Amino acid sequence: MFRHSQLESVTAWLAHPAHAAMPLHARIQRAIRQLILDGALGPGKPLPASRALAKSLGVSRDTIEAAYAQLHAEGFIERRVGSGSFVSEMTEFTPGRRISQRDALLRNQAPNLSKRGNGMFQSGGVREMLSPRPFAHGVPETRSFPLQLWERLERQVLKELGTSALHHGDPQGAEALRRAIADYVNLERGARATADRVLVLTSSQQAMTLCANMLLDPGDRIFIEDPAYYGARKAFDAAGLECVPVCVDRQGIVVERIMDDPRRAKAVFLTPSHQFPTGATLALDRRLALIEWAARHQAWIIEDDYDSEFHYAGKPTACVQGLDPHDRTIYIGTFTKSLFPGLRIGYVVLPPQLVKPMTVARTLLDGHTASIAQLTLARFMDGGHFGAHVRAMRGIYAQRLDVLARLVHTHLSEFVEPRVPIGGLQMPCLLTCDISERAAIDAARRVGIELLGLSALHAVGGGKAGFLMGFAAYTPSELEVAVRKLANALHMVKGG
Template sequence: MPRKRASKKPALMATSLVLDASSQAPLHRQLYEALRTSIVAGRLPPGTRLLSTRALAEQLDLSRNTVMSAYTQLLSEGYLVGQLGSGTYVAKELPERTPAPRRAPIRTPSKSASPPPISKRGSTMAAAHAGLRATLGMVQASMAFRLGMPSVDAFPSELWGRLHHRRWQRSWRDVLSHQDPQGYLPLRRALADYLATSRGVRCGPEQILIVNGSQQAISLVAQVLLDPGDAVWVEDPGYIVAQGVLKAAGASLVQVPVDEEGLNVEAAIQLSPNARLATVTPSSQFPLGVTLSHQRRLALLQWAERSNAWVFEDDYDSEYRYVGRPLAALQGLTPDARVLYTGTFSKVLTPNLRLGYLVVPEELVDTFIAARTFSDFQSAPLEQTVLTDFITEGHFSRHVRRMRTLYAEKQALLVEEVRRELAGLIDIGPADTGMHLLGWLPPGMDDRTAAERAAAAGISAPPLSAYRGQTSGRGALLLGYAAVPERDISEGVRRLAQALR
């Protein structure tokens, strides 16, 4: 009778790892450090097979995700290697033992050397970007519950590919030549028709500029309408990326509180009656999701007319309204409203498309075309032509209807799961519009700490306080659901519950 081959047992034992549950350091980080120390010290020699993530999690009484996080970090740094169907092993060549490539000597500047000269705008942008990374960078790697992303799985890739191929076959010569910096005219015509019927926007194709998303739109507005030091109303809490663009332009930001009726126009006038520009998200305020009331809409337009100021209306996700029809745009409420209106396809189709639109008053068209010409001249011509076909052949409207149904179902699932798994820790309810929900924390709980614990568990849940300027109040976590598969919504809620408990 043939002898059975003895299996090689994993050498890693849980008793060799010491974790401190009372430590402020996340458990996945403690496990990573303990494993790395054992490997570098030789207690886990090269070639040692480790326990599976499930087995180690059971022995240490940890979640499997905590162990997986530590293993993943060690794999990415080269301390571990994975062998398909066999397991995870200590690498034979450790990073510390790998000879460093020879490099030319680098001259170290003296302490008295001055920093490289950059402009005030460059310094402002660098500071704003550093703050953005520090605030949100820790929570954007995970899919659950990532903000601002549509469902990539539901993108009509095959249809888009066919339209793309057809356009290239028919008009590649036109695509390869320079286009109008204002944008592809048939696309502007299609957009003018769509905005008139779906959003009540008053414009012709000659008032539309095709831009590379809403960020370029606000950048062009700042270049054309603002001088350094000009006061600008911004929502508080509000969209901090747009605020960074305005800061870089030298604007003086006036943080205006937002309540259940949206931007408080009366408070804004008291704070800065002579502001040059007001930036608003009236249909679905980011991040609170409230709608600017009709009374305040009229008050805002009257202030702009009276003060010779302008309103920048960011209509970033108005297609996703789950109760009734989408609200009419602020731009179309009155004739000759002093409003610049922008929308983007990043939230409806995919962020990688990098296409949006800016509707400007007729008297500003030539100036904005000049600004676009000196910016980057044009958006991608081929994508503009494909998007034109996607809209005019009815695919866009059908896609929006499908996504509206899908996102409503995901929102309902998120509310159900949070109420079951996080009762007493997060208060959540459905919203009429948008792609994320606010999960309100108990009074006194710090939302930044909660976001850090969620990030340690692999969950993206930015804190509401990260979007606040001068205002304060109850803490909350922002939970995006549009991009998250339904199975991951349930799993993400369970992991978030473990992190917060």
């Protein structure tokens, strides 16, 4: 018969909510197996008779027999006719056996990761909120997405392609979608793209990781805007690159710092159409200077055009890739913000010489992007629905930005100075009071409000304290409630 502690352990396994989905006999089998692995039931020890254990646990004898049968099949117990069931003889290498104190300590230490693995782990990754709340940045409005239209297009894809839509897809991406993307970026962004230069990925983050690992070696230098999108810096840091911060002014990245640098860098990362997080647009003369610099030094320009669809004052400036006659620019785009995050489709427009290497490399990551989603998106774009959706959202977001700016002026003017952007999904606000950025963010979180601090986006000190306020995913009434909550929270910090 089990000792009292062993019986309690089995009972706890049965009652644990995490195991509720398992059949009863499987829970009992797993609980006994764990006792064996932990050494609580040693080799040769007898197990209770099935009738006795069934009575102790309040289950049927057949349930215990099924658990014992599985333990026997896996080699954990021996069943001897006329004698009962016994724990099998284990080798000294069995988990839970003969573990020294030193081994137990080592098991609880940090994992022995590679340098690159440790860099990725220590970066904290890029975390997105599963259920965003005001004022989470970079989140689009999804409640008004034409879901029924999307479902109808998806049904068309499945009806026409049948089970062939369930097979592996082209690692480069479905041709129909690559063609639609090329047509879109050529028309709307002034790009120089063809379907055979487009690589469909799952996200812009994947694109940056590919660039970091395929175009540069550990220790190579890359110029990066300061402040910059945190996901880019983390991708480059994790790849072992030396990120060289270059300050940003009202005309974008200061290119003189790049031109005058005596040590050669192999790439520069830009968000030229709408700099993250300042909202600055890179001036034409600086774009042309960077294109010539890249050609002269055989360096790469990595251009992230992350939310160019949402420009609220005239047409956005054409992308750098469309101005580059030397094919040194990699153009990154995504549908995460223009449609919805769950779609998981991004893309790069590549120089011809990089298409094959990059496509081969992505097969080592995830093979290909989900085929049905790609083909549905291609129809969504070809039918003009993507353009219509973007135009509708642009009007809604412009209205919400205006509402947020007025609310901040009314309720938060004693705390912050808003920098109303001409595009994007978030508004920067600079702190003008004696409340620290950390205190403001913590106070907001306590009342259910999310803010992204600006200072953390600077690699070099000197950035002004403040935060980003995302507005795209929240109705005017939701924005008003959240701004009032934030104002009350900041008043409490200031008064306390």
